[in-house]
Amino acid sequence: MFDPGQTMEGSMYLPTSTRTIPLDQHLYTSPLPHVANPPLSQNPMHAFFIPDDIRRMVQARQTATYARPPREISLKLPDEVSSYHNLIPIGLAMPPRSQVYGFPSPIYKAISSVDGNIYALRRIAGYKVTSEQAFSTVERWQRLRHPNVVCLREAFTTKVFDDDSLVMVYDYHPESNTMYDEHLASDMTNRFIPIFPRRRTGMPIPERLLWSYMTQIANALKAIHVSNLAARVLDPSKILITGKNRIRLNACGVVDVIGQEQGVSLAQQQEEDLVMFGMLILTLACEFFTPGVPLAAPLDWIARHYTADFKLFISALVNRQLRHIDEVIREIGPRILNELDASFRYNDQLESDLGGEVENGRLVRLMTKLSFVNERKEFERDPRWSETGDRYILKLFRDHVFHSTGTDGTPVLDLSHVLTCLNKLDAGTEERVMLVSRDEQSCLVVSYRELKACVEGTYNELRLASSIISNPTLVSNTPLRR
Numbered sequence: 001m002f003d004p005g006q007t008m009e010g011s012m013y014l015p016t017s018t019r020t021i022p023l024d025q026h027l028y029t030s031p032l033p034h035v036a037n038p039p040l041s042q043n044p045m046h047a048f049f050i051p052d053d054i055r056r057m058v059q060a061r062q063t064a065t066y067a068r069p070p071r072e073i074s075l076k077l078p079d080e081v082s083s084y085h086n087l088i089p090i091g092l093a094m095p096p097r098s099q100v101y102g103f104p105s106p107i108y109k110a111i112s113s114v115d116g117n118i119y120a121l122r123r124i125a126g127y128k129v130t131s132e133q134a135f136s137t138v139e140r141w142q143r144l145r146h147p148n149v150v151c152l153r154e155a156f157t158t159k160v161f162d163d164d165s166l167v168m169v170y171d172y173h174p175e176s177n178t179m180y181d182e183h184l185a186s187d188m189t190n191r192f193i194p195i196f197p198r199r200r201t202g203m204p205i206p207e208r209l210l211w212s213y214m215t216q217i218a219n220a221l222k223a224i225h226v227s228n229l230a231a232r233v234l235d236p237s238k239i240l241i242t243g244k245n246r247i248r249l250n251a252c253g254v255v256d257v258i259g260q261e262q263g264v265s266l267a268q269q270q271e272e273d274l275v276m277f278g279m280l281i282l283t284l285a286c287e288f289f290t291p292g293v294p295l296a297a298p299l300d301w302i303a304r305h306y307t308a309d310f311k312l313f314i315s316a317l318v319n320r321q322l323r324h325i326d327e328v329i330r331e332i333g334p335r336i337l338n339e340l341d342a343s344f345r346y347n348d349q350l351e352s353d354l355g356g357e358v359e360n361g362r363l364v365r366l367m368t369k370l371s372f373v374n375e376r377k378e379f380e381r382d383p384r385w386s387e388t389g390d391r392y393i394l395k396l397f398r399d400h401v402f403h404s405t406g407t408d409g410t411p412v413l414d415l416s417h418v419l420t421c422l423n424k425l426d427a428g429t430e431e432r433v434m435l436v437s438r439d440e441q442s443c444l445v446v447s448y449r450e451l452k453a454c455v456e457g458t459y460n461e462l463r464l465a466s467s468i469i470s471n472p473t474l475v476s477n478t479p480l481r482r
């Protein structure tokens with residue numbers, strides 16, 4: 001217990017002994033209790049490898065990042081736009097006029113020659129910027145880094161598309177979807193042909209999800225307003241869903257460049273943001289709402305399908321009763337804690353999955369060391385180096401782990417056998433293993449501790465030689481990092 005009478009020196013922590021007990025690493029560490037025993041209401045998931053859904057998500061993002069159209073399709077795009085090359089359209093190469101900007105606004109994935117990263121280039125095709133003043137807010141947008149805002153990197157004009165184009169460069173979020181496509185578009189809907197109304201098929205969006213969106217949008221608006229900016233567009237097509245229930249305001253700053261309004265103060269624009277916020281949620285919550293129609297009927301519909309709190313909040317927004325983002329955040333209040341809970345839980349889960357991958361990473365390092373040694377053609381002018389001494393033992397061990405066969409000669413592909421052997425090797429246990437040569441003429445019984453010493457010794461031999469060749473003055477005695 002903390003004793004206020006004690007001085008700093010008296011309470012300073014000093015280790016009583018420098019001796020540490022080595023980890024028994026031939027076993028996978030079991031998940032920590034707060035993750036391993038969640039209440040039944042939460043989905044318990046821990047597995048040997050990273051969970052399938054996370055792996056699928058990561059792989060889909062990687063695939064989207066490197067995806068290219070087939071070679072035979074000619075994109076007719078410039079080779080280079082400013083410092084960006086390898087442009088690939090996301091969606092239509094030349095979409096119709098955007099309902100938000102009034103100009104076609106294709107998006108391209110492109111690689112930056114400056115840092116080699118991939119960015120999303122939003123082109124406002126056919127728009128001529130007439131004054132430098134139009135870019136006055138760009139710097140402030142560039143400085144805004146927020147988890148619920150797609151970051152603007154730069155903006156410039158160009159004629160390389162054979163027209164006047166404005167290009168705004170944003171962080172690229174692979175496999176993202178717009179809120180419109182996720183919730184409002186249906187197979188029957190074609191938003192570019194106005195005779196089809198915007199309709200969502202299926203069930204109303206659950207209130208819990210809408211509160212989550214509202215919390216994230218309010219969070220983004222707070223950061224935007226504090227930076228002396230205004231979102232100015234809160235359209236479902238300009239909100240990206242970049243992960244599970246994770247949203248980001250997209251295309252920020254475009255309207256500041258192309259839609260400069262005279263005589264509208266920043267405070268008025270920020271107030272307008274709050275009304276647009278209410279309209280956006282109304283659009284998501286009420287199937288038949290379209291901006292411009294009287295609000296009584298949609299609000300009445302919401303009162304029948306959602307809680308009273310929810311209806312009151314939306315109606316306060318659209319009726320301008322909440323005039324400052326801080327008032328909005330105060331109104332959302334406890335719902336923010338729900339969001340925080342969910343976020344912490346997800347974080348715990350990811351950390352637990354990461355723990356499993358750390359274990360797997362340990363084995364990859366071990367297999368890498370083994371592979372450096374096994375079957376090496378020649379070392380120190382000895383063509384039989386990898387076939388003799390400690391290396392021969394490691395060769396037999398490799399065969400024991402990876403090349404064992406059943407009694408009828410069929411290959412044994414048993415992952416748990418591989419993982420068990422490698423983990424025991426990594427831990428250097430006293431357990432003994434019998435290694436038999438392929439021709440069955442020699443047989444060795446060695447402990448994993450001895451095998452581990454063989455791996456470390458031979459690997460260090462190679463490492464030392466490689467560091468001397470690359471830097472003859474360096475003779476490293478640094479111990480192997482695990």
Ligand SMILES: Nc1ncnc2c1ncn2[C@@H]1O[C@H](COP(=O)(O)OP(=O)(O)OP(=O)(O)O)[C@@H](O)[C@H]1O
Nearest residue numbers: 090091098099107120170171172173176177178237
């Ligand atoms: N920063 C980004 N990273 C990755 N993909 C993006 C990014 N911004 C937009 N996209 C993708 O580009 C596509 C088109 O986005 P856009 O904002 O033009 O929507 P839209 O529905 O075509 O709207 P509009 O009618 O204004 O053209 C969407 O599928 C969206 O997911």
